[in-house]
Amino acid sequence: MRICVIGAGYVGLVAAACFAEMGNRVICVERDPERLARLARGEAPIYEPGLEPMLKTHLNSGQLSFCRQLEQGTARAEVIFIAVGTPAGEDGSADLSHVLAVADELGERLEQACVVVDKSTVPVGTGERVAQRINSGLSRRGKGFRVVVASNPEFLKEGSAIADFMRPDRVIIGCDDEASALVLRRLYAPFLRNHERLLCMGLRAAEFTKYAANAFLATKISFINEMAGLCARLDVDIEQVRRGIGSDRRIGTHFIYAGCGYGGSCFPKDVRALIRTAEHEGIEPGILRAVEARNALQKTLLFQGLREHFGQHLQGRVVALWGLAFKPGTDDLREAPSLVLLDALLAAGASVQACDPVAIAAVSERYAQAVSGGQLRLSESPYAVAEGADALVLVTEWKQFRQPDFIRIRGAMRMPVLFDGRNIYDAKYLSELGFLYRGIGRPALGRCMVSAA
Numbered sequence: 511m512r513i514c515v516i517g518a519g520y521v522g523l524v525a526a527a528c529f530a531e532m533g534n535r536v537i538c539v540e541r542d543p544e545r546l547a548r549l550a551r552g553e554a555p556i557y558e559p560g561l562e563p564m565l566k567t568h569l570n571s572g573q574l575s576f577c578r579q580l581e582q583g584t585a586r587a588e589v590i591f592i593a594v595g596t597p598a599g600e601d602g603s604a605d606l607s608h609v610l611a612v613a614d615e616l617g618e619r620l621e622q623a624c625v626v627v628d629k630s631t632v633p634v635g636t637g638e639r640v641a642q643r644i645n646s647g648l649s650r651r652g653k654g655f656r657v658v659v660a661s662n663p664e665f666l667k668e669g670s671a672i673a674d675f676m677r678p679d680r681v682i683i684g685c686d687d688e689a690s691a692l693v694l695r696r697l698y699a700p701f702l703r704n705h706e707r708l709l710c711m712g713l714r715a716a717e718f719t720k721y722a723a724n725a726f727l728a729t730k731i732s733f734i735n736e737m738a739g740l741c742a743r744l745d746v747d748i749e750q751v752r753r754g755i756g757s758d759r760r761i762g763t764h765f766i767y768a769g770c771g772y773g774g775s776c777f778p779k780d781v782r783a784l785i786r787t788a789e790h791e792g793i794e795p796g797i798l799r800a801v802e803a804r805n806a807l808q809k810t811l812l813f814q815g816l817r818e819h820f821g822q823h824l825q826g827r828v829v830a831l832w833g834l835a836f837k838p839g840t841d842d843l844r845e846a847p848s849l850v851l852l853d854a855l856l857a858a859g860a861s862v863q864a865c866d867p868v869a870i871a872a873v874s875e876r877y878a879q880a881v882s883g884g885q886l887r888l889s890e891s892p893y894a895v896a897e898g899a900d901a902l903v904l905v906t907e908w909k910q911f912r913q914p915d916f917i918r919i920r921g922a923m924r925m926p927v928l929f930d931g932r933n934i935y936d937a938k939y940l941s942e943l944g945f946l947y948r949g950i951g952r953p954a955l956g957r958c959m960v961s962a963a
């Protein structure tokens with residue numbers, strides 16, 4: 511099939527590469543010239559395991575190409591995917607300006623009937639607005655055809671995006687037109703060969719499903735974090751509780767890890783957007799508000815713990831941070847818990863030595879002043895940042911941080927104090943090595959612990 515994908519971000523680029531992998535001819539339209547130049551050289555502008563080799567292969571074979579002009583990308587396309595960003599607007603609702611601008615441009619430029627698919631996460635009713643804008647542009651230009659707009663929300667996870675796209679848990683197609691739905695069924699058939707995981711539903715239901723899914727996952731995280739806060743007070747280890755409840759199949763083991771909060775480009779903005787939708791409809795979103803409030807609190811716990819430990823004074827302390835990206839496997843910093851901690855530490859006058867396998871460049875750009883002033887030192891080596899530190903804080907649980915040489919680390923640190931923001935370490939083992947260990951919602955093997963208010 512001839513496919514056009516508009517927007518070469520985490521979603522658009524992965525979708526474009528995976529559609530090309532299945533033998534489709536894909537043109538990806540990207541408006542950012544710097545990003546486009548890198549893509550033309552076969553470089554992935556984002557860190558996503560497995561993406562760059564796929565881009566190179568399909569650029570070379572001609573299955574995949576990139577361009578700046580919309581009309582070049584859409585010419586002869588049978589399916590057009592809109593995969594541009596929908597960040598939070600000032601009031602928290604989804605900012606649809608990029609999506610609607612694409613719709614207007616499609617109305618001005620499209621030359622053939624095709625299926626337009628909204629892959630961006632958008633509030634209920636957006637597909638109808640997009641269709642209305644495109645079709646009124648087409649009729650203004652006297653074109654004798656109309657387009658159908660479908661919704662195909664994306665569920666990939668950054669860090670495993672290629673695998674998720676190639677072998678999806680499910681594909682959701684929201685489309686009120688049978689013939690267009692059939693085109694999308696055909697496009698997705700090679701990704702769903704093992705068993706049928708394609709769910710067809712109404713356009714509005716598909717749009718809502720994406721928000722409901724993210725809100726539910728965020729709720730699981732905030733729920734376990736609230737339980738962790740209680741555990742910390744009651745001298746109970748949340749890790750034991752997690753295993754205890756996760757073994758119940760109705761609860762399951764996923765997304766019930768206590769930690770220093772969720773971040774990323776989806777959960778925070780999607781929960782906020784759903785809150786605004788509910789308010790707009792006159793419904794009190796009590797659960798969603800609590801999820802958001804708990805997460806905001808959770809992101810402050812590591813700093814609170816450090817302040818409690820050092821008696822409020824962090825001026826002149828050296829704090830080592832492991833992991834800056836919002837989760838392992840990505841260089842994405844959007845809404846990362848590390849940023850809340852970094853901001854607080856720098857404002858309190860601490861010196862920070864931070865390490866991340868792939869997000870260093872983005873962090874040094876964001877904190878250019880602190881880096882040039884020497885208050886923030888960045889390195890790819892976890893051992894280098896532990897050197898002379900008064901405390902080590904694990905924020906993002908990259909695999910390389912899971913089993914480090916703790917004896918070497920203890921020797922490098924000025925004080926062997928470890929804050930485990932993801933509860934990945936064996937507290938008993940670390941305390942035997944001489945560390946003062948603080949987890950989230952775990953009894954401290956020392957005197958104080960990180961606890962929720």
Ligand SMILES: NC(=O)c1ccc[n+]([C@@H]2O[C@H](COP(=O)([O-])OP(=O)(O)OC[C@H]3O[C@@H](n4cnc5c(N)ncnc54)[C@H](O)[C@@H]3O)[C@@H](O)[C@H]2O)c1
Nearest residue numbers: 517518519520521539540541542593594595596630631664
């Ligand atoms: N990142 C994720 O893990 C993820 C997962 C599921 C769904 N989503 C949703 O998918 C959508 C895209 O997310 P993302 O993380 O890929 O965004 P992104 O910000 O990484 O990428 C968007 C890209 O679109 C480009 N763009 C914007 N307007 C354009 C235009 N008019 N023409 C051409 N290019 C244009 C931008 O330059 C950028 O490269 C969002 O709605 C998001 O909520 C994201």
